[in-house]
Amino acid sequence: MKGLLESVIRGLGNGSVYALLALGFVIIYKATRVISFAQPALMLAGGVAVSYLAALTGFYPAVLLAALLIAAVALVVERVSIRPMVGRPVFVVAIITLGLDVVLRVIVNGFIGRDVRQVGDPWGFTQVSLGPLVVQSRWLAMMLVTAVLVALLFAFFRYTRYGLAMRAAAFDQEIALAQGVSVGAVFALSWGLAGFLAAIAGMFVGTGQGIEQMTWVIALKALPAIIVGGLDSLGGAVVGGLIVGVVESLFQSYQGEFAPWLGQNFAVVSPYVVMLIVLMVRPYGLFGTREVERV
Numbered sequence: 001m002k003g004l005l006e007s008v009i010r011g012l013g014n015g016s017v018y019a020l021l022a023l024g025f026v027i028i029y030k031a032t033r034v035i036s037f038a039q040p041a042l043m044l045a046g047g048v049a050v051s052y053l054a055a056l057t058g059f060y061p062a063v064l065l066a067a068l069l070i071a072a073v074a075l076v077v078e079r080v081s082i083r084p085m086v087g088r089p090v091f092v093v094a095i096i097t098l099g100l101d102v103v104l105r106v107i108v109n110g111f112i113g114r115d116v117r118q119v120g121d122p123w124g125f126t127q128v129s130l131g132p133l134v135v136q137s138r139w140l141a142m143m144l145v146t147a148v149l150v151a152l153l154f155a156f157f158r159y160t161r162y163g164l165a166m167r168a169a170a171f172d173q174e175i176a177l178a179q180g181v182s183v184g185a186v187f188a189l190s191w192g193l194a195g196f197l198a199a200i201a202g203m204f205v206g207t208g209q210g211i212e213q214m215t216w217v218i219a220l221k222a223l224p225a226i227i228v229g230g231l232d233s234l235g236g237a238v239v240g241g242l243i244v245g246v247v248e249s250l251f252q253s254y255q256g257e258f259a260p261w262l263g264q265n266f267a268v269v270s271p272y273v274v275m276l277i278v279l280m281v282r283p284y285g286l287f288g289t290r291e292v293e294r295v
Helices: 002-032 039-057 059-085 090-112 137-159 161-171 173-178 183-206 213-229 234-258 270-281
Strands: 127-130 133-136
Touching: 002 039, 002 133, 002 137, 002 161, 002 183, 002 213, 002 234, 039 059, 039 090, 039 183, 039 213, 059 090, 059 183, 090 213, 127 137, 133 137, 137 161, 137 183, 137 234, 161 173, 161 183, 173 183, 183 213, 213 234, 213 270, 234 270
Parallel strands: none
Antiparallel strands: 127 133
């Protein structure tokens, strides 16, 4: 039982990072109806920015500055590359975000180099005791920071003017325009928020293990999270990220013992197996909006 609980906590910690990335995907999708495949590059850039800034300002100021910096980068990317494509087919815009991801990663890789860059975090692989449980302190930090950010994000959408504007644009862009909502500003804000969250996720991904050129692959686990939770559900993105993290952790701990016939490293593909199962049962996700089409 002790090992099971420790595995669950590890999964919730890693799942919190997937949830941050998934929230970025969902925020952009709700605002623009486009899945932005540039999130992995923004996550990588966030981790690298923290690694450079931490040496100058200390770790915690570096995290805030890096998150704001990547949010600004995302705003510029949206204004230069995405805004001119408004009205074009969604598929075309999605392909453009793929190109943006490649371009941004090539630029960021120049700052990483061949070595692993450490983000200078205060946790590393240090462990703390929770009664009989022994867990890494960074997992607790991941859960705490994600919980705070999710609470602030939901409060922003519910109680602020800009949050209400984003909700209105997500519901119906034409009606929102008729009510005086600047849809262009909503697009920009959605990209800025997604960049901010991606940078925080990038910082956590780099804790302990550092940042290298292939670190961006971790962000792809947010895709099963948004499918499991529902592509248009913010709450679903959080739940989906946590589910993916826990499932992956449990397979890491117990697959070799109970299902060795699955082969080594099956935990790497386990999030996608969960995604396929959910798609077969609920194609719109656990919390996604079910679309009804009249024929």
